[in-house]
């Protein structure tokens with residue numbers, strides 16, 4: 477089992493390995509009651525988890541699947557369940573599911589009695605390397621995704637990779653986009669390992685899977701540790717985790733959220749790699765390296781399903797671009813991100829043009 481330390485409001489550990497669900501019992505920390513918040517697909521696992529916690533009283537709170545969990549109505553349902561079971565400040569919430577579940581359960585924990593402890597047990601690759609680490613929690617509203625939430629760090633995160641075996645291949649590959657992102661912005665070893673076996677890398681059973689997952693979590697932990705509340709606004713701040721995301725979010729919006737997040741981020745990274753090169757910041761070889769590694773694991777690297785105007789409009793409403801100016805995290809070399817503010821439209825158009833060249837695959 478590998479462990480990664482995260483320094484946030486408090487210090488906590490993220491554990492990565494196989495057959496490590498029993499580790500949860502080491503983080504009960506005096507709670508007398510535990511609530512396991514999970515979707516229906518994790519019902520059996522929730523039962524096993526509760527059985528392993530025989531010293532505490534436990535309840536299951538079953539919530540709707542995926543994004544349907546991230547609503548005010550479900551939040552209220554969870555509050556009611558905790559109230560009925562008499563949850564006090566010493567008690568504990570455990571999230572068991574993908575990023576939607578960890579986002580919801582983290583926010584339930586942040587709000588119940590102004591904050592009770594939460595242990596995340598993420599069950600998808602995206603939740604392990606991204607959602608469960610870093611403290612962002614929240615729900616959606618009819619006006620948009622993740623508009624209501626809190627920064628609220630967990631007491632521990634337990635990534636049992638056994639869960640990944642039941643994830644669909646495409647969902648796993650989507651999660652790999654964020655792992656590769658961590659490689660480009662901070663840890664070249666991730667890229668070297670994946671390049672050494674692009675086919676193997678596509679499966680959670682791969683020899684190096686624990687290492688690349690732990691390394692991606694380490695990147696997130698390091699970046700978030702330096703800028704928990706995303707106030708820095710420099711090339712070392714939390715914003716660098718948005719590499720590929722300004723364009724990626726625009727693609728998600730244009731595709732009405734039918735694209736996997738990781739696929740959108742993959743074309744987003746490709747776009748911004750082209751942009752970095754056109755802006756004179758990045759060499760051609762590193763742009764090609766993006767193409768080889770992303771397409772090598774089965775992620776899309778071209779996008780010509782929208783006009784530049786549509787994409788530009790969609791990027792401008794991205795809440796992560798500050799003020800009215802577009803801001804991109806670009807790359808100067810592997811491990812060296814930088815900020816490019818308000819690039820010329822001509823550069824953006826040229827980068828968009830380069831992105832359309834090649835075969836189309838969604």
Ligand SMILES: NC(=O)c1ccc[n+]([C@@H]2O[C@H](COP(=O)([O-])OP(=O)(O)OC[C@H]3O[C@@H](n4cnc5c(N)ncnc54)[C@H](O)[C@@H]3O)[C@@H](O)[C@H]2O)c1
Nearest residue numbers: 517542574575576577599600602603606607612639642643
């Ligand atoms: N808080 C953050 O920093 C952060 C970062 C990235 C993403 N997110 C959020 O995470 C969510 C996306 O995460 P996700 O992709 O894990 O989605 P998800 O939670 O919607 O899970 C995707 C699907 O996989 C199923 N599932 C979960 N674990 C499984 C397993 N082991 N085997 C088979 N099926 C399984 C779920 O039931 C669901 O149907 C979004 O809501 C996003 O906003 C948050």
Ligand SMILES: [Zn+2]
Nearest residue numbers: 654721737741
């Ligand atoms: Zn992302």
